[in-house]
Amino acid sequence: MAFLQVNNVKISGLSACVPKTIDENANFPMFDDDGYKNFVAATGIERKRISSKEVTTSDLCISAAEKLIVDLGWAKEEIALCVFVTQTPDYVLPATSPLIQHKLGLSKECYTLDVSLGCSGWVYGLSVVASLFSQLPENERKTAKALLLAGDTISKICAKTDKSTYPLFGDAGTATAIEFSENSGPMLFNMNSDGSGYQTIIVNDGGFRNEVSKKSFDKITRGEGIVSNNLQLILEGMDVFAFGIKRAPESVNRLLEKFNLGKETVDYFVFHQANLFMNEQIRKKLKLEKEKTPYSLKNFGNTSSATIPLTIVTELQNDFSGKRKIVACGFGVGLSWGSVYFEADKNLTVSDLVEI
Numbered sequence: 001m002a003f004l005q006v007n008n009v010k011i012s013g014l015s016a017c018v019p020k021t022i023d024e025n026a027n028f029p030m031f032d033d034d035g036y037k038n039f040v041a042a043t044g045i046e047r048k049r050i051s052s053k054e055v056t057t058s059d060l061c062i063s064a065a066e067k068l069i070v071d072l073g074w075a076k077e078e079i080a081l082c083v084f085v086t087q088t089p090d091y092v093l094p095a096t097s098p099l100i101q102h103k104l105g106l107s108k109e110c111y112t113l114d115v116s117l118g119c120s121g122w123v124y125g126l127s128v129v130a131s132l133f134s135q136l137p138e139n140e141r142k143t144a145k146a147l148l149l150a151g152d153t154i155s156k157i158c159a160k161t162d163k164s165t166y167p168l169f170g171d172a173g174t175a176t177a178i179e180f181s182e183n184s185g186p187m188l189f190n191m192n193s194d195g196s197g198y199q200t201i202i203v204n205d206g207g208f209r210n211e212v213s214k215k216s217f218d219k220i221t222r223g224e225g226i227v228s229n230n231l232q233l234i235l236e237g238m239d240v241f242a243f244g245i246k247r248a249p250e251s252v253n254r255l256l257e258k259f260n261l262g263k264e265t266v267d268y269f270v271f272h273q274a275n276l277f278m279n280e281q282i283r284k285k286l287k288l289e290k291e292k293t294p295y296s297l298k299n300f301g302n303t304s305s306a307t308i309p310l311t312i313v314t315e316l317q318n319d320f321s322g323k324r325k326i327v328a329c330g331f332g333v334g335l336s337w338g339s340v341y342f343e344a345d346k347n348l349t350v351s352d353l354v355e356i
Contacts (some may be wrong), residue, residue, distance in 0.1 A: 002191040003258050006130040008141075010184035011342060013177035013349035015068035016313040017060045018049040018170070018300065020355045023155075030163045030225055039167060044276025048170025048301030051153045055356065057086045058096050060173025061149035062103055063354050068175045069104075071351045074145055076104065080136065081111045081146035081178075083129050085121040085305050087333070088153045089114065100149065118201070119272045119332025121305030122150045122174070123340050127189045129178050141180050148176040152304035157203055159228035161219070165235050168275065170301035174309035177349070185325075185343040190255040192247070197335035200239045205230040240332070244278045247337045248329050249285040255327065255339040265325060266292070266341075268316065272330040273297050273307035305330070317350040324348075 024047045026036055040046055051060070061084065069076065082104075084097040097112035111132065117124050129148045136144055151173030158165040205216040216230045228234065248271060256263055269292050271279055276297055283293045294315035296307070303310055308328045324344045331337035 004189040010181035015064040015351035017064040017354035019051040044297040051171040065175040080144040085125040085150040120330035123330040123338040146178040151306040161227040163225040172303035172306035188341040191338040193336040201333040
């Protein structure tokens with residue numbers, strides 16, 4: 001169990017960008033009327049956003065970052081850190097974060113880093129950025145800025161002949177702005193992983209363990225209505241469900257217990273948006289009121305590492321008139337999971353949703 005505490009750092013803004021193309025699950029050819037109704041009842045996902053071949057995750061994150069930088073009135077030369085969290089980078093190599101530094105026009109002295117994580121990625125990325133930021137020299141820390149960019153274009157690796165993945169996953173990119181603050185409460189983390197479950201959510205081929213071959217493109221029937229090749233996402237639904245409803249509540253409870261936080265004092269619990277049935281089981285296990293657990297599933301689906309900030313942007317934008325105490329929890333591919341507690345003050349900037 002990895003518990004972390006980072007002081008004198010705050011989230012000062014959040015933004016999100018989604019593709020303009022809306023994909024209605026009612027039009028998914030593998031659903032009849034009853035199949036669609038049952039799917040929506042279980043997952044809560046009516047539609048999601050799908051990126052074109054030309055648009056990558058970094059494009060979405062850059063658009064979100066540009067909007068947030070303008071809304072905050074930041075000078076780009078002040079941005080000292082830029083961390084990019086994704087499992088759908090631009091290239092196998094080079095890393096994407098230096099490309100983002102260049103395209104955003106950030107200083108060549110900006111620290112850049114790629115983090116390859118999915119559903120838990122925003123929480124992990126926040127722990128990385130906050131921890132690095134806290135180590136800046138004191139005279140630089142008070143004026144420096146940092147960006148956490150998190151997102152995925154998972155639709156690009158989902159087979160349209162796979163009803164277990166294609167209707168679930170949408171595309172999005174997000175930007176989170178972080179800076180020094182003497183007045184904010186600490187960021188508190190509980191981070192975990194279990195690589196023994198790596199096959200639960202996986203793309204088998206395309207890395208260096210299993211390189212691409214002609215066989216990688218062979219279509220495999222993995223179950224009824226589940227046909228994909230080894231370059232596409234495989235999701236073991238029952239294993240994912242069992243993992244999520246065990247680890248997410250456990251992670252949140254241990255975070256609260258470790259740092260002596262009262263559940264009733266937290267204003268919002270923002271969970272990775274896996275699917276409605278799983279998330280509702282997590283909410284009920286934690287005995288949380290519905291009003292404290294916002295969902296963005298209906299219109300955006302599961303957007304991997306983007307789900308937590310996307311949910312804050314689309315569901316909570318107008319609710320930061322005063323200080324808000326938030327617990328966020330991400331869980332999934334890896335397997336990895338983590339929770340964070342942070343305080344957002346009334347000056348938090350939440351940008352309007354960007355579409356490209």
